[in-house]
Amino acid sequence: GSTGQSSYKQGYANSSSASSNDDASLFVTTMIPLVLENKNGIEYWRNTTPQSTRFCRPVRILFAKETKALIESERAVLSSEVSNLKNVSIVLQNGHMIEVVFELYLTIIDGKVLSVLNGVASSMCCPICGAKPNDFNNLDNINKDVFQPRQGALLHGVSPLHCWIRFFEFLLHLAYRIPFKSWQIKSEFKLVAAEQKKLIQARFWKEMGLRVDYPAPGGSGTSNDGNTARRAFSNYKLLSSILTIDEKLIVDLRTILIAFGSQLPIDHDKFQEHCHQLIYHYMSLYSWFKLPASVHKILIHGADLFRVVHWLHESRYENENRYQLLL
Numbered sequence: 634g635s636t637g638q639s640s641y642k643q644g645y646a647n648s649s650s651a652s653s654n655d656d657a658s659l660f661v662t663t664m665i666p667l668v669l670e671n672k673n674g675i676e677y678w679r680n681t682t683p684q685s686t687r688f689c690r691p692v693r694i695l696f697a698k699e700t701k702a703l704i705e706s707e708r709a710v711l712s713s714e715v716s717n718l719k720n721v722s723i724v725l726q727n728g729h730m731i732e733v734v735f736e737l738y739l740t741i742i743d744g745k746v747l748s749v750l751n752g753v754a755s756s757m758c759c760p761i762c763g764a765k766p767n768d769f770n771n772l773d774n775i776n777k778d779v780f781q782p783r784q785g786a787l788l789h790g791v792s793p794l795h796c797w798i799r800f801f802e803f804l805l806h807l808a809y810r811i812p813f814k815s816w817q818i819k820s821e822f823k824l825v826a827a828e829q830k831k832l833i834q835a836r837f838w839k840e841m842g843l844r845v846d847y848p849a850p851g852g853s854g855t856s857n858d859g860n861t862a863r864r865a866f867s868n869y870k871l872l873s874s875i876l877t878i879d880e881k882l883i884v885d886l887r888t889i890l891i892a893f894g895s896q897l898p899i900d901h902d903k904f905q906e907h908c909h910q911l912i913y914h915y916m917s918l919y920s921w922f923k924l925p926a927s928v929h930k931i932l933i934h935g936a937d938l939f940r941v942v943h944w945l946h947e948s949r950y951e952n953e954n955r956y957q958l959l960l
């Protein structure tokens with residue numbers, strides 16, 4: 634979903650109602666081919682840039698706001714289309730037959746859509762386990778029921794692009810509160826937080842040439858995007874100095890972001906260890922700031938997300954004896 638697009642000054646000729654005449658919001662569903670491989674898991678082709686628009690094909694482009702009802706109806710439409718997909722058989726000149734089987738997953742979705750799909754009521758809660766902000770910083774919850782993923786919640790994967798933005802914004806919001814070390818901005822600290830934000834924005838502009846955390850034109854969202862976040866993280870020494878946040882924390886977060894965007898195999902156990910180590914390190918420095926759901930999601934469920942992708946990969950071959958195109 635994308636809101637705050639500029640509206641065209643004339644109405645559309647074929648629009649029937651006032652709402653379908655509104656082109657300020659876009660809701661796009663796309664299909665991205667990920668891998669083409671045979672029954673033995675030998676890959677013929679892999680999309681090395683799944684986040685790029687290069688192989689991205691729109692399934693549907695709607696002028697509509699991303700509401701809960703729309704997300705749910707779009708899922709129903711897609712699920713029924715996916716279940717009606719037929720295998721494609723190709724007979725080669727030498728008589729050999731290739732059968733192509735398609736597997737589709739709803740992935741690369743942001744936190745809001747994930748919450749709706751997983752039936753989690755608030756976007757403040759974890760879209761995977763449903764835990765609340767007050768649970769996130771309690772390290773006793775690790776490996777306990779509170780942080781148990783809901784059924785099917787891990788199947789939607791993770792969107793590396795959104796992770797870059799969310800991690801970056803997490804650091805920004807932490808940095809704004811460092812002078813008074815409190816998650817909640819009480820009225821007596823409102824001015825201090827605003828001053829700190831201004832100071833940080835000025836340094837970003839002067840020292841990195843980045844406009845950070847300004848409201849986006851149209852009144853929805855901010856100027857923060859994936860490119861801003863990647864640029865900022867790439868110079869982690871300077872980022873640490875601008876935000877006055879521990880450099881090791883920034884480097885360790887960046888390592889996770891790079892791992893998620895990587896096409897190379899990831900050691901799940903080492904990844905989990907890295908995340909847990911990071912949480913303990915974070916808690917030793919900034920326990921007063923509640924982890925946002927988007928960061929908790931990756932630190933606690935990241936290794937499981939990797940495992941599910943791996944498991945899907947393995948389990949497909951048990952009964953299959955065909956060529957597969959995984960979309």
Ligand SMILES: [Zn+2]
Nearest residue numbers: 759761762764
């Ligand atoms: Zn969770």
